[in-house]
Amino acid sequence: MSGGANARPRATGALRALALAAVLAWSAAPAVWQALTALKPDAQITRTPTVYLPSPPTWRHVQALWDRKPFGRYLANSAAIAAAATLLCVSLAALAATAIARLPGRGREGTLLALLVVSLFPPILLLFPLYEGVRALGWVNHPLALVLPFAALNLPLAVWVLEGALRALPAELDEAGRLDGLSALGRLRRVHLPLALPALATTAILVFIFCWNEFMLSLTFMTRDAAKTVTAGIASVSGASLHEIPWGQLSAAIVIATLPLVALVLLFERRIVSGLTRGALKG
Amino acid sequence: MSMVELRGEEITKDFADGARALDRVSFVARPGRVLTLLGPSGCGKSTLLRIVAGLERATSGRLRLGDEPFDDVPAGRRGVGFVFQNYALYPHLTVEGNLSLALEAGRVPRGEIRRRVAETAEWLGLGGLLGRRPGQLSGGQQQRVALGRALVRRPRLYLLDEPLSNLDALLREGMRAELKALFARVGATVIYVTHDQTEAMSLSDDLIVLRAGRVLQCAGPLEVHRRPADVFVATFVGSPRMSVWRGRRDGDVLACRGVQVPVPRGLGGNGELCVGIRPEDVEVATSPLEGGWPGELEVVEPLGSQVLLTLRVGGERVRALAAPAERPAASWVRWPGGSLHWFEAESGRRLEPDGPTVEVIR
Numbered sequence: 001m002s003g004g005a006n007a008r009p010r011a012t013g014a015l016r017a018l019a020l021a022a023v024l025a026w027s028a029a030p031a032v033w034q035a036l037t038a039l040k041p042d043a044q045i046t047r048t049p050t051v052y053l054p055s056p057p058t059w060r061h062v063q064a065l066w067d068r069k070p071f072g073r074y075l076a077n078s079a080a081i082a083a084a085a086t087l088l089c090v091s092l093a094a095l096a097a098t099a100i101a102r103l104p105g106r107g108r109e110g111t112l113l114a115l116l117v118v119s120l121f122p123p124i125l126l127l128f129p130l131y132e133g134v135r136a137l138g139w140v141n142h143p144l145a146l147v148l149p150f151a152a153l154n155l156p157l158a159v160w161v162l163e164g165a166l167r168a169l170p171a172e173l174d175e176a177g178r179l180d181g182l183s184a185l186g187r188l189r190r191v192h193l194p195l196a197l198p199a200l201a202t203t204a205i206l207v208f209i210f211c212w213n214e215f216m217l218s219l220t221f222m223t224r225d226a227a228k229t230v231t232a233g234i235a236s237v238s239g240a241s242l243h244e245i246p247w248g249q250l251s252a253a254i255v256i257a258t259l260p261l262v263a264l265v266l267l268f269e270r271r272i273v274s275g276l277t278r279g280a281l282k283g
Numbered sequence: 284m285s286m287v288e289l290r291g292e293e294i295t296k297d298f299a300d301g302a303r304a305l306d307r308v309s310f311v312a313r314p315g316r317v318l319t320l321l322g323p324s325g326c327g328k329s330t331l332l333r334i335v336a337g338l339e340r341a342t343s344g345r346l347r348l349g350d351e352p353f354d355d356v357p358a359g360r361r362g363v364g365f366v367f368q369n370y371a372l373y374p375h376l377t378v379e380g381n382l383s384l385a386l387e388a389g390r391v392p393r394g395e396i397r398r399r400v401a402e403t404a405e406w407l408g409l410g411g412l413l414g415r416r417p418g419q420l421s422g423g424q425q426q427r428v429a430l431g432r433a434l435v436r437r438p439r440l441y442l443l444d445e446p447l448s449n450l451d452a453l454l455r456e457g458m459r460a461e462l463k464a465l466f467a468r469v470g471a472t473v474i475y476v477t478h479d480q481t482e483a484m485s486l487s488d489d490l491i492v493l494r495a496g497r498v499l500q501c502a503g504p505l506e507v508h509r510r511p512a513d514v515f516v517a518t519f520v521g522s523p524r525m526s527v528w529r530g531r532r533d534g535d536v537l538a539c540r541g542v543q544v545p546v547p548r549g550l551g552g553n554g555e556l557c558v559g560i561r562p563e564d565v566e567v568a569t570s571p572l573e574g575g576w577p578g579e580l581e582v583v584e585p586l587g588s589q590v591l592l593t594l595r596v597g598g599e600r601v602r603a604l605a606a607p608a609e610r611p612a613a614s615w616v617r618w619p620g621g622s623l624h625w626f627e628a629e630s631g632r633r634l635e636p637d638g639p640t641v642e643v644i645r
Contacts, residue, residue, distance in 0.1 A: 104299075172371035175338050176432075180385035181359035190384065194375040 031258070038062070038252035045247050061248035062256070065237070070225055071253065074233035077222075079260065081143050081229060082211035085150035089207050090200065092151065093158030098188055100159065101167040112160065119156035126153075127216060134221055141227035149217055154207040161206070165199030166192055201268050209261055230257045287349040287439055288314055289335070289472060294344030296330055296496075304330045306496040307344070311489075312440070317466055317473040319487035319504075321480060323519070327496040328476045329368075332442050335474060337361050348439070359388070361440070364433025368445040370425050372417040378404070378428050379413040382435045389436075403435040406465070423454045430462075434469065441466075441473040447482060459485055480520045484508065492516045512633050514626040517559050523591050526601045527559040529628055541597025542576065547620060547636035555628035564622035565603035567592060567613035575617030583611050 037045055038061055040054040065071040100111050130149055139145040169192060177187035193200060218232040228236065234253045239246040289312040296305040305327045312318045320328040333339045335346065337358030346353035353361065373381050379400055386396045404410050407427040417425055426446065433441055446462075447455045463486055466473055477483055483490055484504045492499045492507065492515075500512035504520075511517035517525050530539035537544045537556055544558055566572065578594035578601070585591075590607045593600055594616055601616060625634040 170369075170371065172367050172369060173373065175358075176365070176367065176371040176373070177384075178338065178358045179336060179361075179363065179365045180432075181388040182384070183359075186388060191373060 031255075034251045035255050037247060038255050040248060042248055061246075061252040064246075064249050065253055065256070069233060069237065071230075071233065071256070073226060074228055074230040075257070075260070077143070077227065078212055078229040078231070078257075081146045081150070082208050084143070085147045085154070085211045086204050086208045088147065089151035089154045089158050090162075090204050093155055093162050093203065094188065094193060094196075094200070096155075096159050097162035097166050098184075098192060100163050108163075112163065115156040115159055119153075123153055124216065127220060130217065131220055139221070141222055141224045143227075145221040146211075146214075146217060146229070150207075150211045150214060154210055158203045158207055161203045162196065162199055165196040169195055205265060205268050208264065212257075212261060287472070288312065289353070289440060289474075290345075290347045291331070291335070292345045292347070294331065294334060294341045294346070296327070296334065296339070297342045304496050305334075305341070308493070308496070308498055310491055310498070310501065312472050312474050313489065314472050315470045316488040317475055317486055318489045318491065319475045319477060319483045320491050320493055321477060321483040321520070322493035323478055325495075326493040328478075328493050329444055331493075332444050332474060332476050335440075336363050336365050336442050362436070362438050363440045363442050364436050364438035366429050366433050366441075366443040366446045368448060370417075370429040370449075372425060372428055372432070374417050377414050377416055378409060378420070378431075381417070381428055382413075382431050385432065385436050399435050399437075403431045406434065406468075407431050422450060423458070426450060426458065430465070434465075439472065441469075441471050443473065443475045445477055446475075448477070448479070462486060481522060484520070490520075492519065510633065511559075511624060514557050514559065514628075514631040514633075517624055517626070517633075521561055523562045523602055523604065525559045525561050525624065526599075527557050527626075528599045528601075529555065529557050532556050539597065539599050542599055544623070545620065547623075547625075550625055550634055550636045552625070552627050552634045556634070557626040557628050557631075559624040559626065560601060560618055560622065561624075562591060562602040562604045564618050565601060566617045567594070567603050567605050568615045568617075569612050570615065572615040572617040575615045577614060578616045580611075580613050585611075 036052070036054060039057040039059075040051065041056075041058050041060070044051040044054060100108055103111065126149070134140055134145045137145075173191055173195070174187060177191045182190060213231065214229075215231045215235070218229045219235055222228045222232050225233075225236075230253075234250065234257065237246060237249050237253055291308060291310045293307045293309055294305055295303070295307055297303050308327070308331060310318065310320075310331075320331060322328050330339065334341050337356065341354070373384065376384065382400045382403060383396050386399065391399075400413070401410075404413055407430060409424070409427055409431060412420065412424060412428075417428065420428065426449070429446065433443075447458055450458060459482060466486070475483075475486055487504050489501070490504045490507050491501045492513075494515055500507055500516050502510075502512075507516060507520050511520060511525075514527060518527060528537075528539040528542070528544070530537040530544070532538075532546060532553055532555075535546050535548070537546050537558055539558075546556075566575075567578075568575070571577075576596045578596045580592060581595050581600070582593035583590060584593075585607060588607065589604045590611050592603045592605055592611060592613055594603060594613060596616060603613070603616060605611060605613065625636070626632060627634060
């Protein structure tokens with residue numbers, strides 16, 4: 001009898017582990033396949049029957065990225081542009097969200113709805129007007145050509161997330177700040193933003209990921225090799241002839257381009273969790 | 284810090300939905316005194332305090348600090364120390380950070396900040412807690428930090444919005460005495476909002492009783508207790524509560540349910556009147572009392588040092604405080620005629636046996 005009582009939780013535990021393993025396999029398989037391909041010698045990549053594990057693993061494709069393309073430059077461009085756009089976007093969004101969170105009901109909902117509607121237009125509609133603008137300003141191959149549109153495109157999302165977090169803060173804290181003699185910006189900096197830190201971190205990650213992965217504008221506006229971001233750079237990886245697709249190099253490029261994002265999320269996740277647990281202690 | 288007087292003149296506040304929160308309320312917060320705004324929830328007392336703090340604007344009326352108009356001074360420049368009912372401590376800052384933020388915003392030199400924070404923490408017994416965050420403090424400690432945040436600024440005016448209502452009963456009583464000592468020590472002008480008449484009685488120098496946005500009475504706490512200007516004030520102030528009977532005046536008696544109460548000579552007012560008697564003024568006995576009424580004991584509530592009896596007299600009920608006994612008994616009640624409080628039933632206004640009604644300051 002007692003064994004039966006214990007068997008059930010053990011069985012559900014096993015089932016849960018199995019389900020988790022299935023989901024993990026489903027999600028991770030493409031990434032793992034990509035990584036394996038990046039390490040295979042060319043001959044093994046397309047061979048039938050399929051070769052699963054590279055033998056022996058080779059760094060040739062990774063090396064080729066640096067030899068044949070300024071891949072480090074691509075990564076640096078992406079990092080700088082995404083970071084600048086994220087900073088700009090989150091700063092503007094924090095100001096806008098603070099103001100919107102203070103609006104009375106009708107005005108707040110209307111503003112948020114308008115933001116949502118604006119963000120529903122597909123960005124491709126903007127491609128040609130933006131290109132005209134970028135050309136007129138002489139910004140082709142200039143980082144600002146991407147920084148400004150990236151920040152603008154993400155602004156609605158960032159405002160939405162931050163507005164929710166700021167509105168959840170008790171109004172008394174704002175009033176306490178006013179009575180303590182803090183200006184509106186002082187309250188934002190010393191009271192609201194520190195308390196909304198988890199939401200700020202989340203927003204920053206989302207915006208950064210979007211900027212890092214963006215392809216269409218990057219490919220169009222960045223034509224010189226030295227100005228390209230990593231997504232545009234990967235698109236320019238080509239084989240010896242027109243008909244040869246360099247699978248190994250492409251895979252290596254994709255894996256390497258993904259690693260900074262993984263590192264970033266891991267780093268910030270700890271930040272978010274610590275922010276959340278600190279809030280929980282407040283009682 | 285010079286001592287100044289804060290005056291409110293005819294302050295009216297209408298909310299956006301048209302509800303009138305305050306109706307021509309005037310008051311004076313005297314230098315170095317504690318003015319208490321007392322009333323049930325929704326009476327407008329907190330709104331009035333928020334207007335004084337500059338967190339809200341009055342629809343009409345004026346505030347004056349000494350001779351200067353105060354209405355257009357922004358909240359941060361009014362030099363008020365405000366204690367919120369729920370404390371509103373900054374959860375991300377330490378106790379020290381909470382105490383020093385206003386001073387930093389006011390560009391007080393660093394050394395001075397450290398000195399004042401240490402001194403304030405000392406006063407409030409927070410010395411060992413400066414490095415903690417509010418989430419790591421007990422309710423009583425959080426309350427002290429909230430007080431400290433007001434004290435550390437050395438304000439001209441202290442505004443406290445039900446500061447003790449979130450504490451448990453034991454802590455509240457201790458804190459009440461501490462507050463009183465603190466007010467005396469800093470000698471500041473205080474406006475104190477509460478719905479607890481015991482707090483109001485024990486802390487205030489001046490007392491304003493508010494109901495539905497109107498001032499019912501403005502006087503010293505003892506005066507409010509001795510001569511309540513209104514039947515609502517009479518039942519709201521004083522514990523245990525005053526018993527009030529309503530009846531129709533018939534010459535020189537008031538006909539209540541099954542009892543006739545003699546009306547004192549010279550008492551104005553006709554028609555429906557109310558008569559009130561405080562439990563401490565009622566005398567009880569088990570044998571007939573001359574000039575008394577026979578009563579039937581219904582409820583016995585021992586309070587420790589005294590016992591609260593509820594007796595039925597005719598069709599009315601009266602409460603009486605008596606000395607505690609193993610088996611409290613009473614079958615007769617009596618009170619001195621002069622201890623009764625008379626009110627007009629319709630308006631609720633106090634009636635005096637000899638002379639005009641108490642003037643209501645409004």
